[in-house]
Amino acid sequence: MLQMYKVFVNDSPIILTTSQKNENNFPTLVLEDCSLEDLFYELQENRLNGVNLYTPDLEIGWAVFNCFFVKISAAGGLVLNNAEEVLFIFRNGKWDLPKGKIEVNETIEMAAIREVEEECGIQNIKLIKPLLTTYHLYFYKQIILKETFWFLMSSDDNNTLTPQLEEGITKVSFKNNEQASIALQNSYKNILLVYDTYLKM
Known part of the structure; x- marks a missing residue:
C-alpha cells in the first residue's frame, strides 16, 4: 500500500x-x-x-x-449512539465532527472526550479506538499546521444535546447513514476521511 x-x-x-x-x-x-x-x-x-x-x-x-509551519494539535471524536447514529455539529455553515485543541498537561484521549462533551453537551463518552490523524493548513497571523487525532467513541446519553454557542456551534444532532451522507455533502474533506475510515472498520 x-x-x-x-x-x-x-x-x-x-x-x-x-x-x-x-x-x-x-x-x-x-x-x-x-x-x-x-x-x-x-x-x-x-x-x-x-x-x-x-x-x-x-x-x-x-x-x-x-x-516550515507552527503546529497545533487537536483531538476529537466520531461518536455513536445506541442506534449507531453518528454525532454531528453544525458550525460556520458546515457540518463537522466535534474536536478542539489539546490543552497543557492533557492527554490526547482526555482532550478528545472533553471537547466532545463541551461542544455537544453530551455525557457518558467511551473511547473505542483511534481512527486516524488528519492535517490541514490555515492562516492565522502565520501559517498553521493543525493535526487532529480522531477517535471512535460511543455514548448512551439520551438527554437533550446542547450546542456550544460560544464556539459558533448552532446545531448538534445524531444522524443515520442516509442523513450523514447528506450532511457530508456540506462538510470538509478531512471529515469525509474520518467518516470513510469509520465505514471501512
Missing part, C-alpha cells in the same frame, strides 16, 4: 509521497525544490486544486515539511 501524508488547504490536498507516478490530475513537485509558503497561497487562492510533493524518504520529508 502506498504510504503518504495528505494535508488540506481548504479542500485542496498537498499529498506528500514517495511515488513519482502521477495517479491524479495534480502537478508533481519535488519537496526540496519548492517554496511551501508560495504553495500554500496558490492552494488557498484556488490557483491549484491540489499538488503531489515528491520526497525519496517519507518520514524525513514529513519532518522537513513540519519545520
Whole structure:
C-alpha cells in the first residue's frame, strides 16, 4: 500500500509521497525544490486544486515539511449512539465532527472526550479506538499546521444535546447513514476521511 501524508488547504490536498507516478490530475513537485509558503497561497487562492510533493524518504520529508509551519494539535471524536447514529455539529455553515485543541498537561484521549462533551453537551463518552490523524493548513497571523487525532467513541446519553454557542456551534444532532451522507455533502474533506475510515472498520 502506498504510504503518504495528505494535508488540506481548504479542500485542496498537498499529498506528500514517495511515488513519482502521477495517479491524479495534480502537478508533481519535488519537496526540496519548492517554496511551501508560495504553495500554500496558490492552494488557498484556488490557483491549484491540489499538488503531489515528491520526497525519496517519507518520514524525513514529513519532518522537513513540519519545520516550515507552527503546529497545533487537536483531538476529537466520531461518536455513536445506541442506534449507531453518528454525532454531528453544525458550525460556520458546515457540518463537522466535534474536536478542539489539546490543552497543557492533557492527554490526547482526555482532550478528545472533553471537547466532545463541551461542544455537544453530551455525557457518558467511551473511547473505542483511534481512527486516524488528519492535517490541514490555515492562516492565522502565520501559517498553521493543525493535526487532529480522531477517535471512535460511543455514548448512551439520551438527554437533550446542547450546542456550544460560544464556539459558533448552532446545531448538534445524531444522524443515520442516509442523513450523514447528506450532511457530508456540506462538510470538509478531512471529515469525509474520518467518516470513510469509520465505514471501512
